[in-house]
Amino acid sequence: MQRILCLIFALIASTAVLGDPLPSWRDTENRKVIMDFVQRVTDPEHEDFVKASERIAVFDNDGTLWAEQPFYFQGLFAFDRIREMAPDHPDWAEQTSFKAVIEHDIPSIKAMKKETLLDLALTAHGDLNTDQFSEVVTHWLAVARHPTTGRAYTDMVYQPMLELLEYLRSQGFKTFIVSGGGTGFIRTFSEPVYGIPPEQVVGSSVQAKYRSNNGQPFLEKVPQLWFINDGPGKPVGIHQHIGRRPLLAVGNSDGDFEMLEWTSARQGPSLSILIHHDDDQREWAYDKNSGVGRLNRGLGEAADRGWLLVSMKQDWNRIFPQR
Amino acid sequence: MQRILCLIFALIASTAVLGDPLPSWRDTENRKVIMDFVQRVTDPEHEDFVKASERIAVFDNDGTLWAEQPFYFQGLFAFDRIREMAPDHPDWAEQTSFKAVIEHDIPSIKAMKKETLLDLALTAHGDLNTDQFSEVVTHWLAVARHPTTGRAYTDMVYQPMLELLEYLRSQGFKTFIVSGGGTGFIRTFSEPVYGIPPEQVVGSSVQAKYRSNNGQPFLEKVPQLWFINDGPGKPVGIHQHIGRRPLLAVGNSDGDFEMLEWTSARQGPSLSILIHHDDDQREWAYDKNSGVGRLNRGLGEAADRGWLLVSMKQDWNRIFPQR
Ligand SMILES: [Ca+2]
Numbered sequence: 001m002q003r004i005l006c007l008i009f010a011l012i013a014s015t016a017v018l019g020d021p022l023p024s025w026r027d028t029e030n031r032k033v034i035m036d037f038v039q040r041v042t043d044p045e046h047e048d049f050v051k052a053s054e055r056i057a058v059f060d061n062d063g064t065l066w067a068e069q070p071f072y073f074q075g076l077f078a079f080d081r082i083r084e085m086a087p088d089h090p091d092w093a094e095q096t097s098f099k100a101v102i103e104h105d106i107p108s109i110k111a112m113k114k115e116t117l118l119d120l121a122l123t124a125h126g127d128l129n130t131d132q133f134s135e136v137v138t139h140w141l142a143v144a145r146h147p148t149t150g151r152a153y154t155d156m157v158y159q160p161m162l163e164l165l166e167y168l169r170s171q172g173f174k175t176f177i178v179s180g181g182g183t184g185f186i187r188t189f190s191e192p193v194y195g196i197p198p199e200q201v202v203g204s205s206v207q208a209k210y211r212s213n214n215g216q217p218f219l220e221k222v223p224q225l226w227f228i229n230d231g232p233g234k235p236v237g238i239h240q241h242i243g244r245r246p247l248l249a250v251g252n253s254d255g256d257f258e259m260l261e262w263t264s265a266r267q268g269p270s271l272s273i274l275i276h277h278d279d280d281q282r283e284w285a286y287d288k289n290s291g292v293g294r295l296n297r298g299l300g301e302a303a304d305r306g307w308l309l310v311s312m313k314q315d316w317n318r319i320f321p322q323r
Numbered sequence: 324m325q326r327i328l329c330l331i332f333a334l335i336a337s338t339a340v341l342g343d344p345l346p347s348w349r350d351t352e353n354r355k356v357i358m359d360f361v362q363r364v365t366d367p368e369h370e371d372f373v374k375a376s377e378r379i380a381v382f383d384n385d386g387t388l389w390a391e392q393p394f395y396f397q398g399l400f401a402f403d404r405i406r407e408m409a410p411d412h413p414d415w416a417e418q419t420s421f422k423a424v425i426e427h428d429i430p431s432i433k434a435m436k437k438e439t440l441l442d443l444a445l446t447a448h449g450d451l452n453t454d455q456f457s458e459v460v461t462h463w464l465a466v467a468r469h470p471t472t473g474r475a476y477t478d479m480v481y482q483p484m485l486e487l488l489e490y491l492r493s494q495g496f497k498t499f500i501v502s503g504g505g506t507g508f509i510r511t512f513s514e515p516v517y518g519i520p521p522e523q524v525v526g527s528s529v530q531a532k533y534r535s536n537n538g539q540p541f542l543e544k545v546p547q548l549w550f551i552n553d554g555p556g557k558p559v560g561i562h563q564h565i566g567r568r569p570l571l572a573v574g575n576s577d578g579d580f581e582m583l584e585w586t587s588a589r590q591g592p593s594l595s596i597l598i599h600h601d602d603d604q605r606e607w608a609y610d611k612n613s614g615v616g617r618l619n620r621g622l623g624e625a626a627d628r629g630w631l632l633v634s635m636k637q638d639w640n641r642i643f644p645q646r
């Protein structure tokens with residue numbers, strides 16, 4: 001038995017040493033900076049060494065770990081759900097915002113105010129207990145297909161980012177999602193898809209209420225906001241949930257600005273990364289003027305702040321996983 | 324190198340097999356139930372087997388992991404801090420509640436309404452940024468001594484519970500604190516004292532605000548409640564933070580009732596435990612009528628609900644760690 005354990009141990013050790021941990025990253029300067037950073041903070045002899053318990057890595061989700069065009073995928077879920085609920089709510093046909101959703105009017109949806117979208121989302125996400133909600137999302141992810149690629153949404157994750165997550169974990173990092181999206185939504189797939197367990201997902205959320213039905217307790221989702229984990233809310237969410245300053249942060253939009261700023265202001269080493277969507281051949285190209293995942297301030301200040309700007313076009317030799 | 328790793332591996336494996344993981348637990352029925360439960364859920368051949376990622380164990384803090392008499396230790400911290408702040412607030416001398424604190428009037432403090440105590444706590448916990456608050460707590464824990472035992476507060480943790488935490492982790496459980504106390508307060512000592520990292524502490528909290536001072540970002544503690552993680556709030560806190568149903572839960576008061584109920588309602592095996600303070604020789608004896616850590620409903624319903632009632636007097640051969 002001991003012999004077998006030793007063999008397994010040796011095998012794991014040699015694979016880690018020999019394999020390229022980032023095969024979908026081209027041999028560019030950005031790849032070098034990332035790998036050099038990880039080597040420095042994990043080398044006990046290096047002055048930048050950081051003990052394993054402090055190796056917290058935080059990742060935005062939409063546009064950082066998976067795609068977000070033509071619209072945030074959780075939005076597409078909410079719209080599908082509203083269409084599903086519509087027959088029971090004939091009054092919706094008279095309301096502009098619900099009408100746009102029911103009629104698949106994407107330009108109108110994109111032009112909506114944040115508050116209107118939020119109202120739609122709350123309608124689509126409430127009215128269920130937490131277990132039922134997970135089931136509804138799990139079912140949707142299994143059957144829904146992306147309008148242009150025809151892929152399952154969970155197949156529209158970025159292969160280079162899956163490799164980065166795995167590489168960081170192999171180097172003692174603890175990986176977290178810190179997203180403006182819904183915690184409960186992301187948790188339904190974060191473990192099988194990203195290797196990130198539910199307890200390491202920090203997102204926006206509605207309130208929940210402990211209730212009981214014939215002695216069977218359940219948690220009711222109350223269609224009222226509890227926390228918006230976006231912009232200056234991200235460092236707050238990190239504080240409330242994780243309680244440590246990240247060592248590494250990755251985002252793709254101005255909604256990640258404060259999270260990257262907070263990470264960079266850490267005492268000692270840190271690495272802040274922005275994913276730039278500049279590949280309209282293999283994915284989408286958008287930044288300053290996009291309604292989804294707008295990257296304006298971050299794009300302008302990244303260089304001065306020492307943040308890495310990763311080009312999907314230049315730095316990645318593959319975008320999505322092979323099916 | 325490989326040889327050495329193998330030796331270390333063999334050593335760890337044999338220690339885990341040979342040593343008694345719970346030396347401070349007497350050989351009672353309760354100890355048997357706990358160990359039997361852990362063996363069943365970790366045995367891949369057993370029908371009660373639970374995969375490691377689902378082995379979530381949640382622990383209340385006050386009265387479960389450390390003592391709480393003559394008053395919750397975080398309360399004693401808050402009162403010390405108010406006395407420290409008092410010279411800058413001469414108006415406090417005229418206010419009944421502050422006056423009681425400044426004059427160490429414990430009976431008056433114990434008779435206060437919840438809202439009054441909360442007001443005092445918010446005053447004591449606000450007015451600092453999150454880093455400053457951690458420093459203040461860390462300093463207090465280093466110098467403050469318990470009024471009757473003369474011990475440091477972090478030496479008033481329960482040795483049998485330290486062993487249980489460690490035993491569960493050695494069996495693939497992830498251990499969390501789920502406390503009515505302040506998340507930020509508990510996080511200052513949870514890792515060195517309990518082996519529980521900050522990100523696995525779920526507690527009550529005030530709001531925080533991302534701010535900046537000359538380009539240096541910080542998180543301001545806003546003296547306004549964000550979440551009270553007590554009673555029916557505990558399952559909600561578990562949902563928002565952990566996102567999975569616990570497999571094992573330990574508490575000591577009616578503030579843990581819903582957490583234990585929620586755990587027991589899990590599909591498949593689960594274990595819910597109440598620590599009963601019944602040892603006035605080595606610790607304190609209190610339950611139904613106590614102002615601190617009241618255990619009334621739980622005491623009455625534990626047997627019917629299949630919850631384990633651990634007697635500090637009968638089940639533990641030692642209370643506090645040897646110094
Ligand atoms: Ca994003």
Ligand SMILES: [Ca+2]
Nearest residue numbers: 383385386576
């Ligand atoms: Ca307690």
